[in-house]
Amino acid sequence: MHEISLLNLCIAFVPVLPVLLILYRWHLPYKKSLYALIRMLCQLMIVGYFLAFLFETNSAMIVFTALTIMLFTASWISLGSIADQRPGMYKRATTAMAFGSGTALLVITQGVLMIEPWYAPAYLIPLGGMILANAMNCISLAAERMSSEIQHGQSYLEARAAALKASMLPVINSLFAVGIVTLPGLMTGQILSGVSPLIAARYQIVIMCMLFASAGLSSITFLCLSRHQYKLPSKT
Known part of the structure; x- marks a missing residue:
């Protein structure tokens, strides 16, 4: 499978930005969505490292x-x-x-x-x-x-x-x-x-x-x- 570089991974977040902007302009809880996105990123990166360790053991x-x-x-x-x-x-x-x-x-x-x-x-x-x-x-x-x-x-x-x-x-x-x-x-x-x-x-x-x-x-x-x-x- 084609490996996704960190730069290409960042590009995946580009379509997210207008949604967050509209949530902000419409006075909706954009911070909750932003927090969810950041948490998702951290969770998946952590689980990726954990699974890599688990598979190797x-x-x-x-x-x-x-x-x-x-x-x-x-x-x-x-x-x-x-x-x-x-x-x-x-x-x-x-x-x-x-x-x-x-x-x-x-x-x-x-x-x-x-x-x-x-x-x-x-x-x-x-x-x-x-x-x-x-x-x-x-x-x-x-x-x-x-x-x-x-x-x-x-x-x-x-x-x-x-x-x-x-x-x-x-x-x-x-x-x-x-x-x-x-x-x-x-x-x-x-x-x-x-x-x-x-x-x-x-x-x-x-x-x-x-x-x-x-x-x-x-x-x-x-x-x-x-x-x-x-x-x-x-x-x-």
């Missing part, structure tokens, strides 16, 4: 530690929609995300890609991040809808169904849109790096299946584990 323990930290962080963030219930639901969210994301990641890396070694950080870290971020968003939607439905007097079964439907909707919409409305970043990156579009399409199919499975398994597990949080009968 090639240590199973370091990879496992990184994935564990990502799991705990994603679980905590996922409950932001029900912050008042976060302490009681955190263990459930972590368990659900570990099961759903872990299952999808295991099948993809060991059954489909068959990576060597099994802990190859160049695969596990990026794929794990994609899976956990997807599961995090789905659990967040499921938790918010579940809590809302229960507060409005719905039964556990009705609330569970509504919550699962809400959590899966973004993933299902992405399945409909991929390849027609959107060209995913992974597929675009592979094509730009010279990979055949047909091969890139296969990889993207694997990724979409992985995201759908992790979203569904994580949400379903979380909703089932949440039954006792609302002191509902054990019958499902």
